[in-house]
Amino acid sequence: MSPDDRVYAYSAVLLGSPILLKLFDHNQTLAARVFRLIKQQEILLTVNRPHSEVMSINHAAGESPVVVSQPVFELIARARAASVLPGSLFNFTIGPLVKRWKIGFQGNSVPPLAEIQALLALTNPHHVILNDRDRSVFLQKSGMEIDLGAIAKGYIADLVRDFLRQEGVEDALINLGGNVQTLGGAADSESGSWGIGLKKPFAGPDELIGVINVRGKSVVTSGVYERYFELAGKRYHHILDPRSGYPLDNELLSVTVISADSIEGDIYTTLLYGMGVEKGLAYLAARPEIEAIFVTRDGQVISSSARQFTFTLLDEDFHQA
Ligand code: FAD
Ligand code: MG
Ligand code: MG
Numbered sequence: 221m222s223p224d225d226r227v228y229a230y231s232a233v234l235l236g237s238p239i240l241l242k243l244f245d246h247n248q249t250l251a252a253r254v255f256r257l258i259k260q261q262e263i264l265l266t267v268n269r270p271h272s273e274v275m276s277i278n279h280a281a282g283e284s285p286v287v288v289s290q291p292v293f294e295l296i297a298r299a300r301a302a303s304v305l306p307g308s309l310f311n312f313t314i315g316p317l318v319k320r321w322k323i324g325f326q327g328n329s330v331p332p333l334a335e336i337q338a339l340l341a342l343t344n345p346h347h348v349i350l351n352d353r354d355r356s357v358f359l360q361k362s363g364m365e366i367d368l369g370a371i372a373k374g375y376i377a378d379l380v381r382d383f384l385r386q387e388g389v390e391d392a393l394i395n396l397g398g399n400v401q402t403l404g405g406a407a408d409s410e411s412g413s414w415g416i417g418l419k420k421p422f423a424g425p426d427e428l429i430g431v432i433n434v435r436g437k438s439v440v441t442s443g444v445y446e447r448y449f450e451l452a453g454k455r456y457h458h459i460l461d462p463r464s465g466y467p468l469d470n471e472l473l474s475v476t477v478i479s480a481d482s483i484e485g486d487i488y489t490t491l492l493y494g495m496g497v498e499k500g501l502a503y504l505a506a507r508p509e510i511e512a513i514f515v516t517r518d519g520q521v522i523s524s525s526a527r528q529f530t531f532t533l534l535d536e537d538f539h540q541a
Contacts, residue, residue, distance in 0.1 A: 227406065234258045235373060236268065236324075237397025241380075244391045254380055254394070261376045264292055265368055267315060274366060278315065282362025285351060293355040296348075299371050302487045303345035309494025310487060311462035313343045315365025323458040323467070324447030330456065336465035343462055370459075374440060374486025377401035381482075398441050401482040405435040413530075418513065420535055421445035421473045429521060430533040432513070434478060437528050440485030442493050443474030443515075459493055470496045476513040478529045484510060497522055 230241040230251035239258065241251050266272045277286045277296075288296070299312035316339040322328040331339075342363045349358040359366070368375075373396045380394045381401045391404035393414050405413040413433040420427040422445050432439055444467075448457035461468040475492045477485040488510055492500040497514045504510055504524040513523045513531060520541040523531060533540055 230255075232258075235262055235376070235396060237373070238395075239397065240393075240395040242393040243389065250384075250387060250389070254383065257380060257383055258376055258396070261372070261379065264289070265295070265372045265376075267319075267365065267367055267369075274368060277357045277359060278365040281359035281364040285349070285354075285356035285358035287354055287356045290355060293350070293352070293357065295368065295371070295375050296357055296366065297350055297352075298375075298483065298487070299366070299368055300345055300348055300350060302371070302491065305491075308491060309462055309468065310370060310490045311343055311345055312366050312368060312371065313345050313348060313359075313364060314460055314462055315367035316342045316363060317460050317462075317465050318367050318369065318458075319365065321456070321460070323449060323456055328449045328456075330451060331465075340462075340465045370442075370490040371483060371486050373397070373399040374438070374482040374484070377438065377482035377486075398443075398446060399482055399486060400439040402434055402436055402438070418476060418515070418531075419443070419445075419474075420537075421515070427535070429515060429535045429538050430531055432476065432478065433530045433532070434528060436480075438479050438482035438485045439476060439529070440479075440482060440489050441474055441476040442489035445473065459490065461494070468494060471516045471518070472496060472514060473517055474515045475500070476515075478511045478513075479509060488512070500524075 228243050228246045232239045232255045241254055264273045267274055273288045273292045280286045302310045303312050320331050320339055342361055347360040377394055377396050377399045381403055384392045384403055393402045400416050402414045411433055413435045415431045415433050416439045417428040418430050418432055420429050444457040448455050457467045459468045475489045477488045479485045492512055495503060501524055504512055511524050511528055515521055519538045521538050522541045
């Protein structure tokens with residue numbers, strides 16, 4: 221029996237994304253509980269429906285603080301902290317621009333410059349006031365909107381890992397559409413690790429640049445090829461530059477972060493994407509617990525230190541720098 225025959229895969233569509241759970245035992249009930257957990261988080265955190273804890277904060281922008289649950293408050297505090305780091309292009313108050321561009325959703329278009337500039341005035345993370353005495357969140361200006369799209373999948377992937385661990389599961393993989401978290405390794409595979417494909421940008425769904433092998437680590441990828449639209453020969457992807465209000469434009473096609481926690485991976489993919497290769501590598505040099513693989517437009521695959529993973533290059537169009 222090949223190792224793959226022993227892996228049971230369960231799939232769902234949640235968080236607007238294809239969700240994949242791999243287990244080593246056939247356990248439909250456990251899979252259903254995992255999907256329920258993800259669904260519960262989606263209901264709290266979504267900005268794609270009229271009601272959620274996050275939407276209640278957005279609806280009260282410029283008017284009043286809103287008390288939220290402890291976990292949501294903590295997640296928002298993490299998002300705010302990442303957003304106010306000096307030079308950070310991670311910005312969780314990017315909501316008004318995300319809503320206006322609608323990249324990856326029906327009805328996307330390129331907004332007029334004046335409109336972008338007006339919306340940029342609503343994206344200052346310092347204008348989010350957190351009060352930890354009553355766990356309230358206040359958006360100071362009317363029209364402000366928080367968007368946890370760049371951090372929430374990582375947070376949820378960690379919750380799934382913790383839940384599975386509590387249930388006594390030793391080996392599992394959860395993929396929330398670009399956010400992978402693992403428990404153990406693929407127990408009876410030759411390598412004893414999970415192999416996670418690094419997708420080839422703008423190619424078929426099964427075409428890979430290479431494979432990243434990890435045990436009990438998170439692997440998160442952010443790329444320009446995930447959600448985008450094209451207009452007049454130009455591509456507009458979903459990671460926005462909070463300085464200009466336009467999609468972030470640099471030498472990168474994707475950034476993958478390997479770390480213990482997926483929330484960290486999710487924050488760092490977006491942060492590092494904004495930094496580019498050179499600054500990103502320098503930034504990581506002081507953070508050995510976070511490792512990354514950058515893929516550039518000119519076909520280079522550049523990794524920082526690689527203590528927590530191994531990488532196997534498969535595609536000849538790319539070369540390891
Ligand atoms: P990342 O690179 O980690 O983040 C990019 C996303 O973060 C963007 O899509 C945007 O939302 C936001 N963002 C853009 N620029 C910045 C920036 N500079 N700083 C910080 N954040 C930025 N998709 C659907 O199609 N339909 C849904 O109903 C839907 N519901 C969702 C509900 C929840 C709770 C979550 C977490 C996601 C949902 N999504 C949905 C997907 C969502 O719209 C984003 O596309 C997704 O979260 C992007 O994740 P990523 O890891 O690919 O990208
Ligand atoms: Mg992210
Ligand atoms: Mg992400």
